[in-house]
Amino acid sequence: MNTLVINTGSSSIKYQFINMPSGEVLSSGLVERIGEETGIITHRKFTNGVKSEVTFNEEIPSHEIGMKRVASLLSDEDYGVISNPSDVKLVGHRIVLGGERFSKTSVITEEVKKVIEELSSIAPLHNPPNLIGIHVAEQIFTEATQIGVFDTSFHSTLPEYAFRYALPEYLYTKHGIRVYGFHGTSHQYVTERAALMLDKELDEVNLITIHLGNGASITAVKNGKSIDTSLGMTPTSGLVMGTRVGDIDPGVILYMEDSLGIEIAEVKRIINKESGLKGLTGNNDLRFIEEQFEKGDEKAALALKIYAYRIKKYIGSYLAIIGRVDAIVFTAGVGENSSTIRRMTTEDLSHLGIEINEEFNLSKSKSERDISSEEAKIKTLIIPTNEELEIAKQAFLVYKRE
Numbered sequence: 059m060n061t062l063v064i065n066t067g068s069s070s071i072k073y074q075f076i077n078m079p080s081g082e083v084l085s086s087g088l089v090e091r092i093g094e095e096t097g098i099i100t101h102r103k104f105t106n107g108v109k110s111e112v113t114f115n116e117e118i119p120s121h122e123i124g125m126k127r128v129a130s131l132l133s134d135e136d137y138g139v140i141s142n143p144s145d146v147k148l149v150g151h152r153i154v155l156g157g158e159r160f161s162k163t164s165v166i167t168e169e170v171k172k173v174i175e176e177l178s179s180i181a182p183l184h185n186p187p188n189l190i191g192i193h194v195a196e197q198i199f200t201e202a203t204q205i206g207v208f209d210t211s212f213h214s215t216l217p218e219y220a221f222r223y224a225l226p227e228y229l230y231t232k233h234g235i236r237v238y239g240f241h242g243t244s245h246q247y248v249t250e251r252a253a254l255m256l257d258k259e260l261d262e263v264n265l266i267t268i269h270l271g272n273g274a275s276i277t278a279v280k281n282g283k284s285i286d287t288s289l290g291m292t293p294t295s296g297l298v299m300g301t302r303v304g305d306i307d308p309g310v311i312l313y314m315e316d317s318l319g320i321e322i323a324e325v326k327r328i329i330n331k332e333s334g335l336k337g338l339t340g341n342n343d344l345r346f347i348e349e350q351f352e353k354g355d356e357k358a359a360l361a362l363k364i365y366a367y368r369i370k371k372y373i374g375s376y377l378a379i380i381g382r383v384d385a386i387v388f389t390a391g392v393g394e395n396s397s398t399i400r401r402m403t404t405e406d407l408s409h410l411g412i413e414i415n416e417e418f419n420l421s422k423s424k425s426e427r428d429i430s431s432e433e434a435k436i437k438t439l440i441i442p443t444n445e446e447l448e449i450a451k452q453a454f455l456v457y458k459r460e
Contacts (some may be wrong), residue, residue, distance in 0.1 A: 150453030411435030
């Protein structure tokens, strides 16, 4: 069955049209800069493994217009892979936060949409556009079953001692303040792929999975299940990210508001959009920062050290709670492509059994690969993530059961 996967962001729509259960990608694309003066649509079609690509620069005033353009491209005479939108029978949506209500992939009902909306106060940058994507997809793909794949569901296995904050109990029981974790779809995908690479059963594999993109998170996986993760109730804690601060003394937030007189809305903007690598260097593109580092820029050098240092601290703590670890897994844009970050993160960890082969690390291959040295007791793997395929797989399994 052909499955449309929709990943709706605050100003973008990422999509893939996948044949299930084979996993063959028939079409994919990205709608960017929604609501800006000029938007960008990149659409790809795959015919017998050969890719053709077209780009459009045009105004895309809303997600609804963007989704309609996706539908028109999918059914276009030259670029399309279907006759009309009614040919789409299954749509899988990435939903960032499902809270405690949704620990598994679910058919989207009015009740599901209501809960997604209620949780928007916790994930204001993600759940609202996810919900828009659902509403518009329901209007356009009227013959399709809409299924939600929740990014937090992989972390539903966290033990209570890992997901609870040391706050008064009513803040958890009445208001749901706890660790939820994010990037779960990515962590789940690379966990399954790592088990295959290591020739282990899923319920036997122990990993530290590191998702490094503009957003970043690290997860402790024991017996194939998430037992701890760096992102908490919101996608702000943990590792240093492109524009998000990561772990910070909460007293700093109070000081910014109480002593410096910064309004709480501005504090929120600073820690989410002006911090991380951008706060340290003025730029959140790690590729640019690495270029500046190579030129001897001191700010860039410090930013990379802070970035890698934070990851190292989490690796150490997760080694302590997991016990035996089979592999460290790097994934997502930075994790897959930055040999510098992989080197800086793993250097001087040979006493813990982690050591990479620099020749393997420098390889530009896009495939899954082992970059460990022969002496390493813990493997270091690079596994390109494929959240869309994971969403399609989960949506297809739920559809078959219905």
